[in-house]
Amino acid sequence: MGQVQRDFFETEELKPLPLKSKAFKSQLLKWVGNKQKQAEDIISYFPERYGTYFEPFLGSGGVLGTLNPTKAIASDVFPPLVEIWTALHSDKESLKxxxxxxxxxxxxxxxxxxxxxxxxxxxxxxxxxxxxxILRSCYGGVVRFRKKDGFMSTPCGAHNPMPPEKFSQRVDLWSERTKGVEFFLCDFEESMDKAKRGDLVYCDPPYVDSQAILYGAQSFSLSRLLKKIDECKRRGVYVALSIDGTKFSGKKLCDVDVPEGLFEQEVFINVGRSMLKRFQMDGKSLEGHLVTDRLLLTY
Known part of the structure; x- marks a missing residue:
């Protein structure tokens, strides 16, 4: 743990939070790259104590829902998505x-x-x-947009969409698990600027090596995010970043240009076989496509 974080905990009193969180399998939204299956592992690397939890690349909120935070700020730049999350709190019956x-x-x-x-x-x-x-009905939750005009082109999935009664139960469950969360439509920089010393930011941005067809990926700047992470670290904010790790069962380490000294720890989280790759290969076998994510920690 860096000196900034040590000094903080010597002078400030925060409520202790559990290091581990129980697995939570009930997804509200299907979303390719969803971290809900890996959330328990990711959360185990979070600091033992922290203030407000921030998730500035919300997506389907897999880590957020598993964490069930007491106080959190979650945001995204995708207006229709934030409309769903806002309805979850303001008018869940309309969402149903x-x-x-x-x-x-x-x-x-x-x-x-x-x-x-x-x-x-x-x-x-x-x-x-x-x-x-669409998210509960499309192929594998692949939120794919044409680069030239933003037209969503993901085909219908082979599965039968969840019955409305079951979806309604999910809405009630997620409404309860996110009752301490404020949702915002904003860029990650605006959200991360709100984080104060002792807060925790978890970033799960579009991956630079593999997700160019997904929503928001064409305009995403990793260098801009890394600069903002550096600013957060300097003022005593904890930051955890999920980013490209290995592909092809560990044979390829994805090239991500990370400034030296920005992160104190690096771990790899097993995410299984890539649903996006399955989509791109038209459902063919993925025996050689086991993937891990890199989890980078500033503490």
Whole structure:
């Protein structure tokens, strides 16, 4: 632990938090790259005590939901996504109805045509009500956009979308687990600037080696994020960063240019076989595509 963090805990009193968190498998949103299966391992590397928890690349909130924080700030730059998270707190019954209304189209049109209708509606006017159904219905939660115009082009998945009754139960569960969270539509810099000494920021940005087709990835700047992490570290904020690790069952170490001395620890988290790679390979065998993520810690 660096001197800044040691000095902080000698002068400030924070409520102790558990080092380990129980696995939490009930996803609200399907999302490629979701860290919910790995959240227990990731959380085990969090500091024993910290103030407010920040997650500035929220996505489907796998780590957030598993952590179940007392006080947190979660944010993203994707307006339809933040619309879903905001509804979870402000009007969860409307969130349930968004999903139910679109799911009912399946009985009338069939799954693929219902999906196409909702996808066309979303592409005409991006919104959270359509997106919540799309995320639970599209192939593997791959939120893929055409680079030239932002058109969402992910096909319908082979699975049957979750029944509305079960989704409603998930909404109730997630509403309870995130009751200490404030949700914001903003860039990661704006969110991280709010973090104070002794707070914890967990970053799970688009990966530079593999996720160029995913939402927000084309405009994401890793160098800008690393600069902001350095600023946080200098003022005594803990930062944990998930980023490209190894591919091809450990045979390839992804090249990520990280400034020397910025991080104090590096660990690798096993994430299994890549759903994004399966999508890109049209469902072919992924026996040689075991992947690990790199977890970099400033403390």
């Amino acid at each position: 109805k968004w999903y139910q209304d679109r799911h009912e189209l399946i009985a009338v049109l069939g799954k693929k045509e219902a999906y196409k209708k909702v996808l066309d509606s979303y592409n005409s006017t991006p919104n959270g009500a359509d997106l919540v159904f």
